[in-house]
Amino acid sequence: MxxxxxxxxxxxxxxxxHSRFLAExxxxxxxxxxxxxxxFWEKAAPSDWAVPATAKVCANDRLxxxxxxxxxxxxxxxxxVLGVEVKxxxxxxxxxxxxxxxKGLEAKYPSRELAMCYxxxxxxxxxxxxxxxxxxxxxxxxxVREYENFTAEFSRCTHLSWLDVAEIDWNGGxxxxxxxxxxxxxxxxxxxxxxxxxxxRFSSFFEExxxxxxxxxxxxxxxxxxxFIYDLAxxxxxxxxxxxxRILIDSDAxxxxxxxxxxxxxxxxxxxxxxxxxxxxxxxxxxxxxxNSVWLDGLGSYGLRVTLRKKPSFSLATFFQDGRYVKIGPPxxxxx
Numbered sequence: 082m083x084x085x086x087x088x089x090x091x092x093x094x095x096x097x098x099h100s101r102f103l104a105e106x107x108x109x110x111x112x113x114x115x116x117x118x119x120x121f122w123e124k125a126a127p128s129d130w131a132v133p134a135t136a137k138v139c140a141n142d143r144l145x146x147x148x149x150x151x152x153x154x155x156x157x158x159x160x161x162v163l164g165v166e167v168k169x170x171x172x173x174x175x176x177x178x179x180x181x182x183x184k185g186l187e188a189k190y191p192s193r194e195l196a197m198c199y200x201x202x203x204x205x206x207x208x209x210x211x212x213x214x215x216x217x218x219x220x221x222x223x224x225v226r227e228y229e230n231f232t233a234e235f236s237r238c239t240h241l242s243w244l245d246v247a248e249i250d251w252n253g254g255x256x257x258x259x260x261x262x263x264x265x266x267x268x269x270x271x272x273x274x275x276x277x278x279x280x281x282r283f284s285s286f287f288e289e290x291x292x293x294x295x296x297x298x299x300x301x302x303x304x305x306x307x308x309f310i311y312d313l314a315x316x317x318x319x320x321x322x323x324x325x326x327r328i329l330i331d332s333d334a335x336x337x338x339x340x341x342x343x344x345x346x347x348x349x350x351x352x353x354x355x356x357x358x359x360x361x362x363x364x365x366x367x368x369x370x371x372x373n374s375v376w377l378d379g380l381g382s383y384g385l386r387v388t389l390r391k392k393p394s395f396s397l398a399t400f401f402q403d404g405r406y407v408k409i410g411p412p413x414x415x416x417x
Contacts, residue, residue, distance in 0.1 A: 144185025
């Protein structure tokens, strides 16, 4: 049994749990053998910063109006501060967030020398290691782009993968070992990187902030996905679920022209309307009637398709024949 597997299943957005766990583990290491803390400091801090003899690890450190960084490390023997921002999924990367936290750290700790660490599923080095496991055009993860943009203005920042942390040899007990396994199997696994790549390819057809808003709203209405597959049984408000697709349909990426004709057999359509998720499909069908640029296409499963400026035809989603599941993205990403 792995407690982090259970947490991840019940709370897919468990990022604060992982950052808090690491902060507590680092403080425990400071107070005992130093094995984890010393190795982490050597990886995360600037190379010319010696490992401090003692330090205070402050979880969820609030930086006035600049938000709260996941944790800071304050050595007690030097006037330095290391700010650590944590991500456990690439899609939680926010452009400009590191710059904002830098301002907050400088405001809160004006007398301390500042360095920062960005801890995410993949650094560029780690992503390159798994590059062969992905399909199609390879794109750097969002966190890599955010880090590289930030270091153009502030060089004293490191980028670590959770794999760098999991590789630290520390006798932290069973919980620590469980967390390291969870990192390797979920947070920073090859399949996680492949999912990130698919998300970026899908998002490349829309402005990044539009795609981010779409996926955030989709998770609100349909729960967290398995890869890109959502369970329609989780949808409580079919109209609100369908309206999430309007975020993409109403965007500048979609071109509005003559009305597109559905290519979806009426008898097959009726099977969805007679199924357990009928209200969801009814709302999706209504979208195709409302917009000229939207139509339905399929023989068994069906796709919700649009016309984009960059691509003549694009599938926003594929609804499977069982009527219960939907896959976001073009058919080539559909469930095997």
